[in-house]
Amino acid sequence: MQPVPETAIYEADKKAAKTNIQALDVIKRGYGKLGNLGSVLIATILLIIIFSILSPYFLTLNNFVNIFRQSAPLAMVAVGITIVIISGGIDLSIASSISLCSVILAMLIKNTDVPLFFSVILVFILGILLGLFNGFLITLLKIPPIIATLATAMTFSGIAFTITQGYSINLPADNAIRYLGSGKIWLIPVSIILVVIIYFVIQWILQNTGFGRLIYGLGGNVEAVYLSGISVRKYTLIIYMICGFFAAFASILLTARVANGHPNNGGGMEMDAIAATVLGGTSIYGGVGSVWGALFGVLTMTIIINGLNLLNINPYIQVIVKGLVLAAAVAVSSFRTVKR
Amino acid sequence: MDKTICEMQHIDKIFPGTQALNDVSLTIRTGEIQAVIGTNGSGKSTLANILAGTFPQTEGDIIFNGETVFFDHPSQAIKKGVVLIHQELKLMAEMTVAENIFFGRFSTYKNSPVINWKEVNRKAAEILQELGTNIDPTRKISKLSIAERQLVEIAKALSKEAAILVMDEPTASLTFDEVEMLFKVMRDLKKKGIAVIYISHRLEEILEISDCITVLEDSKLVTTIKNTPDLTKEDLVKLMIPKEKTRVTNNNRTREIDRPVVFSAHNICYSNKVKDFSFELRKGEVLGIAGLMGAGRTELLKCIFGALKIKSGEFYINGKPYKPNSPKTAFENRIALISEDRKAEGLILSMSIMDNMLIPNFAKYSRGPIIRKAKARAEVKEQAESLKLRYDKLTTNVSSLSGGNQQKVVIGKWLMANSDIILMDEPTRGIDVGSKAEIYELVDKLSREGKSIIFVSSELEEVQKVSDRIVVMYNGQNIHEFKQNATLEEMVQYATGSRNSNL
Numbered sequence: 001m002q003p004v005p006e007t008a009i010y011e012a013d014k015k016a017a018k019t020n021i022q023a024l025d026v027i028k029r030g031y032g033k034l035g036n037l038g039s040v041l042i043a044t045i046l047l048i049i050i051f052s053i054l055s056p057y058f059l060t061l062n063n064f065v066n067i068f069r070q071s072a073p074l075a076m077v078a079v080g081i082t083i084v085i086i087s088g089g090i091d092l093s094i095a096s097s098i099s100l101c102s103v104i105l106a107m108l109i110k111n112t113d114v115p116l117f118f119s120v121i122l123v124f125i126l127g128i129l130l131g132l133f134n135g136f137l138i139t140l141l142k143i144p145p146i147i148a149t150l151a152t153a154m155t156f157s158g159i160a161f162t163i164t165q166g167y168s169i170n171l172p173a174d175n176a177i178r179y180l181g182s183g184k185i186w187l188i189p190v191s192i193i194l195v196v197i198i199y200f201v202i203q204w205i206l207q208n209t210g211f212g213r214l215i216y217g218l219g220g221n222v223e224a225v226y227l228s229g230i231s232v233r234k235y236t237l238i239i240y241m242i243c244g245f246f247a248a249f250a251s252i253l254l255t256a257r258v259a260n261g262h263p264n265n266g267g268g269m270e271m272d273a274i275a276a277t278v279l280g281g282t283s284i285y286g287g288v289g290s291v292w293g294a295l296f297g298v299l300t301m302t303i304i305i306n307g308l309n310l311l312n313i314n315p316y317i318q319v320i321v322k323g324l325v326l327a328a329a330v331a332v333s334s335f336r337t338v339k340r
Numbered sequence: 341m342d343k344t345i346c347e348m349q350h351i352d353k354i355f356p357g358t359q360a361l362n363d364v365s366l367t368i369r370t371g372e373i374q375a376v377i378g379t380n381g382s383g384k385s386t387l388a389n390i391l392a393g394t395f396p397q398t399e400g401d402i403i404f405n406g407e408t409v410f411f412d413h414p415s416q417a418i419k420k421g422v423v424l425i426h427q428e429l430k431l432m433a434e435m436t437v438a439e440n441i442f443f444g445r446f447s448t449y450k451n452s453p454v455i456n457w458k459e460v461n462r463k464a465a466e467i468l469q470e471l472g473t474n475i476d477p478t479r480k481i482s483k484l485s486i487a488e489r490q491l492v493e494i495a496k497a498l499s500k501e502a503a504i505l506v507m508d509e510p511t512a513s514l515t516f517d518e519v520e521m522l523f524k525v526m527r528d529l530k531k532k533g534i535a536v537i538y539i540s541h542r543l544e545e546i547l548e549i550s551d552c553i554t555v556l557e558d559s560k561l562v563t564t565i566k567n568t569p570d571l572t573k574e575d576l577v578k579l580m581i582p583k584e585k586t587r588v589t590n591n592n593r594t595r596e597i598d599r600p601v602v603f604s605a606h607n608i609c610y611s612n613k614v615k616d617f618s619f620e621l622r623k624g625e626v627l628g629i630a631g632l633m634g635a636g637r638t639e640l641l642k643c644i645f646g647a648l649k650i651k652s653g654e655f656y657i658n659g660k661p662y663k664p665n666s667p668k669t670a671f672e673n674r675i676a677l678i679s680e681d682r683k684a685e686g687l688i689l690s691m692s693i694m695d696n697m698l699i700p701n702f703a704k705y706s707r708g709p710i711i712r713k714a715k716a717r718a719e720v721k722e723q724a725e726s727l728k729l730r731y732d733k734l735t736t737n738v739s740s741l742s743g744g745n746q747q748k749v750v751i752g753k754w755l756m757a758n759s760d761i762i763l764m765d766e767p768t769r770g771i772d773v774g775s776k777a778e779i780y781e782l783v784d785k786l787s788r789e790g791k792s793i794i795f796v797s798s799e800l801e802e803v804q805k806v807s808d809r810i811v812v813m814y815n816g817q818n819i820h821e822f823k824q825n826a827t828l829e830e831m832v833q834y835a836t837g838s839r840n841s842n843l
Binding site: 205208209210211213214216217219220221223224225226227228229230231287288 | 666699
């Protein structure tokens with residue numbers, strides 16, 4: 001038997017190793033291109049597969065429209081909070097801003113003759129002012145964002161309870177605002193269309209305007225931005241105002257869907273929104289992230305609740321699952337970052 | 341008599357891109373104060389860090405009482421009794437003196453994990469008394485002066501039963517009286533048989549306190565000599581600078597004294613760091629400010645840039661008063677700062693080359709709020725090429741670039757902003773030799789294009805190489821302005837305070 005020359009074996013080995021490495025590279029590069037979005041996409045897809053197997057009702061058009069519609073208010077909050085977190089800040093007051101805006105909106109509609117359109121505009125202005133107040137505490141009084149917004153969270157919520165005395169302000173069933181909650185253009189709910197438009201616009205702004213890049217810069221290295229001759233204070237103020245604007249937007253969608261203004265509307269949404277943002281690959285330290293990641297984060301959270309509901313699982317257990325999925329997804333993504 | 345406790349033999353240390361130590365040997369004897377001197381970058385701190393186990397040597401042996409040891413963690417060095425006191429003291433400001441001294445080694449009540457504070461404080465007081473001070477062990481570190489903190493560090497070292505105490509520039513921020521107090525403590529330590537390695541720039545103090553002096557130059561050992569009464573500062577300076585470098589290097593730059601003054605500073609004071617500092621800067625000129633670390637150079641530049649507020653004094657740009665309130669004012673007046681710490685203050689590491697170069701310039705490359713990407717990209721590319729930046733893509737994160745290339749990105753950022761006056765604070769720090777040369781070339785090219793540059797560095801040799809005119813800063817003051825070409829020897833004398841033209 002002719003012995004195979006050693007070099008030939010070696011060459012063959014090398015070739016095999018090379019193709020293996022190439023294949024690995026392709027996978028890695030593909031995964032890398034998704035960036036921090038990777039984990040959340042995988043989480044979303046895994047959840048869809050699991051629930052589709054477990055429940056016959058899950059993978060239906062109707063249910064998916066439902067999931068998106070339920071996601072809309074959280075998706076709006078998540079945009080705002082994502083911008084704040086990318087810039088290196090945090091906003092714990094959004095849930096309270098939502099409650100306050102929701103109560104004011106319901107009062108404007110029910111108790112005054114202000115046309116609906118102007119009521120909505122007024123609520124947007126209110127949201128922006130609430131954000132401005134946060135920004136004021138953070139930039140001028142130099143209170144750390146987490147404390148400043150914790151304080152305003154209490155304050156805003158307290159105001160909402162004071163003016164309503166804790167009662168719900170129910171909206172008439174025929175009010176036009178309900179169109180935002182349940183209206184459809186062809187088959188697509190209006191709220192979904194709004195969310196998609198907003199996400200496209202904001203991601204575009206983040207990528208293509210100087211302001212958008214500065215948001216990343218502030219989160220990446222605020223000292224360097226300051227020493228580049230840029231007014232950090234001005235942009236920080238604007239960023240918190242934007243967050244307030246989206247709190248108002250979420251509040252309008254939420255009020256439209258539940259048809260009332262209650263000081264508990266939006267309760268706990270700040271935690272869900274922060275969770276969704278981080279789930280979507282935005283670094284809690286700032287400087288890195290995208291709003292698309294946040295949108296998938298929101299979808300993941302809503303799918304968990306929706307799927308577990310369809311399986312008739314106790315709502316308290318749903319919260320446990322949500323927490324565990326958050327921990328798992330973020331652990332996977334930090335593991336990847338560390339390895340890199 | 342004197343007994344050798346530790347020998348470092350033929351130590352080499354190679355960092356990526358540079359050789360920090362080249363065949364350096366050191367013999368440490370009990371009860372001896374050994375000074376280590378050398379110009380910046382000569383390897384003093386590297387040597388101290390290897391002895392203290394901060395990082396291991398690349399080649400060579402450390403022999404402790406006849407036994408070869410290998411440290412790759414400070415805890416191993418501490419076990420052998422080597423304690424390093426860093427230049428920036430590493431104490432926990434909001435904890436008490438006693439807590440700092442015994443951190444992690446508290447006395448507890450018998451068979452319990454409960455700390456016996458009475459005992460801890462008593463033991464701390466005992467050690468402090470041994471050092472001849474009466475600092476209250478229950479005071480917070482933040483309430484102590486720098487000198488007192490220094491003593492706490494020494495007390496901490498003693499509590500660990502240090503046999504070798506390594507002090508990295510302990511007197512850099514002490515007043516005269518405090519230095520005397522420290523020296524008294526050092527003499528006491530010596531009597532107790534502790535070996536002290538004393539790293540310093542202050543030649544006068546070295547002559548006063550040390551028993552022998554080790555001189556490093558350019559990562560190599562020059563000599564170790566006994567300190568005798570007839571040894572002078574001039575002798576030491578000569579040892580620190582090899583003969584071939586003492587001559588004036590001609591950098592082929594012509595002195596343009598007839599050019600207009602674009603910037604001037606008059607009697608600038610800031611805190612106690614910058615004292616009555618005045619100078620002028622001409623168009624197309626490279627003004628070198630030479631000075632050691634802590635001389636107040638960074639503070640001076642930050643005052644000009646508006647990042648620090650001056651206590652008194654005036655700035656003028658083209659004869660008009662200039663009052664910088666913030667870096668924004670500086671930016672609007674076309675002043676740029678290439679900061680000393682480019683990673684912390686110059687770059688956004690999580691962003692791309694293009695984003696980093698555009699950060700101050702978005703207004704220039706936008707139509708309304710929207711970035712004109714094609715135009716921006718083209719100009720960033722052009723700038724990158726003229727800076728000879730080595731990069732893969734403009735969208736590459738700056739964190740993956742080498743030090744030299746990162747520095748070019750910072751410079752590029754300001755060139756795109758059309759800055760006329762460029763303040764460079766240690767622009768070649770942490771950069772390999774090849775890139776250093778490129779930075780020097782760049783400084784030359786920019787000045788020829790009419791930019792005025794202030795070049796600050798503690799590597800006196802490079803100040804000499806790039807500057808048209810040199811001002812030496814010592815202890816916050818403009819201590820000397822060289823009217824003609826400066827020799828390195830003269831510069832070292834002024835920068836170390838051993839000569840003063842203004843007194």
